Amino acid sequence: MLLQVSAISKSYGVSTVLSNISLQIEARERIGLVGVNGAGKSTLLQIIAGELSYDSGSIFKAKETKIGYLKQNSGLTSDRSIWNELMSVFDRLLEMEEELRRLEARMSDPDVLADEKKTEETMRRYAELSDAFRERGGYEIEARIRGILSGMGFGHMDPATPVQTLSGGQKTRLALAKMLLEAPDLLLLDEPTNHLDIPTLTWLEQYLRSYPGAILVVSHDRYFLDSLVGAIYEIERTTSRRYTGNYSRYIELKAADYEAQLKQYEKQQEEIFKMEDFIQRNLVRASTTKRAQSRRKALDKMERIEKPLGELKRASFSFEVEAPSGREVLDIRGLSISYDRQQPLAQGITFQLRRGDTAALIGPNGIGKSTLLKTLIGQHTQDRGAFDWGTNVKIGYYDQEQTGLNPNQTVLEEVWNAFPHLEEARIRTVLGNFLFSGEDVFKKVGSLSGGEKARVALAKLMLQKANVLILDEPTNHLDLYSKEVLESALMEYEGTLLFISHDRYFLNKMAENMLEMDKDGITVYLGNYDDYVEKKQELAEMQQQQRLAEAASRGGAEAGKGRGHAEGGAAKATEPGAGSDYEAGKQAKREERSRLRKLEQLEQQIAQLEEAIGSLEAELTDPDVYNNYMLVQEKNAALETKRELLAECYEQWEQIAE
Secondary structure, eight states: OOEEEEEEEEEETTEEEEEEEEEEEOTTOEEEEEOSTTSSHHHHHHHHTTSSOOSEEEEEEOTTOOEEEEOTTOOOOOSSBHHHHHHGGGHHHHHHHHHHHHHHHHHTOHHHHTOHHHHHHHHHHHHHHHHHHHHTTGGGHHHHHHHHHHHTTOTTSOTTSBGGGSOHHHHHHHHHHHHHHHOOSEEEEESTTTTOOHHHHHHHHHHHHTOSSEEEEEOSOHHHHHHHOSEEEEEETTEEEEEESOHHHHHHHHHHHHHHHHHHHHHHHHHHHHHHHHHHHHSSSTTTHHHHHHHHHHHHHOOOOOOOOOSOOOOOOOOOOSSOOOSEEEEEEEEEEESSSSSEEEEEEEEEEETTOEEEEEOOTTSSHHHHHHHHTTSSOOSEEEEEEOTTOOEEEEOTTOTTSOTTSBHHHHHHHHSTTSOHHHHHHHHHHTTOOGGGGGSBGGGSOHHHHHHHHHHHHHHHOOSEEEEESTTTTOOHHHHHHHHHHHHTOOSEEEEEOOOHHHHHHHOSEEEEEETTEEEEEESOHHHHHHHHHHHHHHHHHHHHHHHHHHHTHHHHHHHHHHHHHHHHHHOOOOOHHHHHHHHHHHHHHHHHHHHHHHHHHHHHHHHHHHHHHHHTTSHHHHTOHHHHHHHHHHHHHHHHHHHHHHHHHHHHHO
């Protein structure tokens, strides 16, 4: 066992945040920590990390266990460059490398060489240090850093960029990148998927699945939790409970547990009613009073089952349409957008929306997705191109930054001032549906959490009754349960929906079309996120097959010419006629010969690659190579390239051989 938390409690004044929380983490275990906003998830991580005290309970961890804690939206503060900041993770290894260089210089020192004992001692120390350096990954430092930087979305940036010039989101990503390089025994991650685009999210999932340590992660990303974790701890009403399985399994188990508990409670209530009825009818009768008294004693001794509390109160809302739009909703033709009208973010953007469409706009961070939405609602001007909205279109826009909210107004004022024609009672009812009740409506907007601000913005959006909704990251800041309510409301929506989201679970549930945006425009894929991923894989495989086929055809072109003339002549001489069966047979034979030639070429290529890989692996065991880190890097890079080519050849061989 890596870590055990037993009966931890934490209060702030009279407000209890955590009570009797227990959990345990085994080596290499991946655990998700879930609960509504404000449930105490971040508080528990801080307690485990040793950054926050607790009132009672205990935490046990092995003395040598190293814990890494990434706070939510916490970035690095550093005067170094990106590269030097990540290199600092390997300070001990870099010191070892410097010592190796000093020993190398010492081994060539004439005074040392003249002394057999000094020479022997220096060479022994060099061999020991060199082995330790290699075993600890000293020769792979730069490759590891470059791999992490590329995966975490810094591949396009100059590694010499000062950390202090990065945005808040970039600093958080860099903090995570540094922690992954440090590789602690236990990773505590608080919303690590914030600020990540889909390619980076996918890379992070794959990296964490093979991470050598254990992971405890707080996340509102359901796709991420489904992909990564094998257990869920839920914090609800200040206590915790463990469920085995990923997020989807946890939802099933929780619902089943509630149903089972409710049945047990109802069964006992029925039994209690029957016993009380018997006691009441028979207590006053002399002939049955003893039996009635016996039942009363049994009833008093009965351990009562409490009624299960069920779900916490959730937001409840729906998006209505005041009047439908025309059939053609939006027509975009050749748009080009930029920040400064100098360097375009994207150009040639063309697509259409019709009434009732639900389209998701995806693409890497910084490509201009939010800028495109702002262009469509008139908050930004395009550089080139044009777009037209259809007839009777009424737009509702959700801004992920909530810049439309006035921080100086109360929650009640913020909504009421936007819809002054409505009565206060109606506004309060709407706010109640969004979990603002009682004194909550008098809170200043500026004092609200991200999730609370999101609910205010959604309340205003609902009251607009727009027939076109344009949503920029609508699930950001929402907890898991609020996301589900939003999905339900949008699935019932009868208007047209265009949205940006990095939430792949949300994309799977909502999207009917995926609009992939890059610098050269928009590519439309029918279906949801999983359909999009499947289609992209198909296209990549087709391109790979085409490359291999072109390479194979170039290799056999000359031989094919000679054989082609001979085959053609033979076929012509014996051709009985132009029957379709005969032609089909000829074609089948040609295809079979082509298949066999490709197999032969691939087998030769596989043999050559396997021989080359064997040679490189042998070279890496040579002291002249493994003691030279530059040579090791060069050989490892070549080895990786050969292995990738070999994997492609094997895959192609299997497809052709079937």
